Amino acid sequence: DGGITQSPKYLFRKEGQNVTLSCEQNLNHDAMYWYRQDPGQGLRLIYYSQIVNDFQKGDIAEGYSVSREKKESFPLTVTSAQKNPTAFYLCASSIKASYGYTFGSGTRLTVV
């Protein structure tokens, strides 16, 4: 079955450490997206990528980095520069935005 997989589901890190969240899709979608979700704030776009080796900052890119070396993969690194990294992170992909997005099941990151 085709889908989009995020791992791990839960992640704990100490303050000051970088951490990488995995997002893999086998839907042959060109575009991929990373969102952050905080209670009562909806979804905020961190980064998005239209094609391999290309990505753009979203609304809240500071303290985050991404890479898009393969069509199937779009990992997100939460760096120590991100002041409030504890959140629920969602990855999505689309073959074309107008068709809607397919979302992964999310990674809950807790920084202690």
Place this chain on the structure above:
Amino acid sequence: GEDVEQSLFLSVREGDSSVINCTYTDSSSTYLYWYKQEPGAGLQLLTYIFSNMDMKQDQRLTVLLNKKDKHLSLRIADTQTGDSAIYFCAEYPTNTGFQKLVFGTGTRLLVSP
């Protein structure tokens, strides 16, 4: 500009109808969507409507679109406890450089027995 607004919370009793409302500001949006998010999970596409339609019905779900007022609603008939979730509306504005969806803040629906 891009802005999608929803009320934060809705509480209904099992068996009643639920109506979740959304307003958007970008008149260029050609598609509008409703997504459902269950606790601790990702978002699941429930339904969508093209901007040239006024209504779309899919089993218990009815979507109404008022383009003049830029208002979108989702009606869930015979609401069940399993419908308790956060519901997001989203628009697809076509006047931006890279087309991407703009999501609302989400409405938390609580269905009580």
